[in-house]
Amino acid sequence: MSKKLITLTCTSAFMSAGKMITPGMTVEGVPESDAKALIRRGKAKPIKGDIIETDVDTEAPALEELTVDELKATAEEYGIEGAAKMKKADLIAAIQAAEAE
Helix, strand or coil: CCCEEEEEEEECEEEEEEEECCCCEEEEEEEHHHHHHHHHHHEEEEEECCCCCCCCCCCCCCCCCHHHHHHHHHHCCCCCHHHHHHHHHHHHHHHHHHHCC
């Protein structure tokens, strides 16, 4: 079974594979699960007729509700160094600081 890949337009800057993605950029070949997370957090929107079902009308979950693995992935998107070894509280603080910049 192949994974569905989505094409997105960036609406808010984020890091992906060590590269800064800025508003207006198009990103092709995003796995559906990653695309849903980016859309849910307001970082991107689907284009090219890609329709994926997400709860985009609801707010993104509070950082405290995310798992450590989800927080590490979010921290990686912000380019936070050392995130792989951080504890949950440290990850939340680092992400909040990055979002405030």
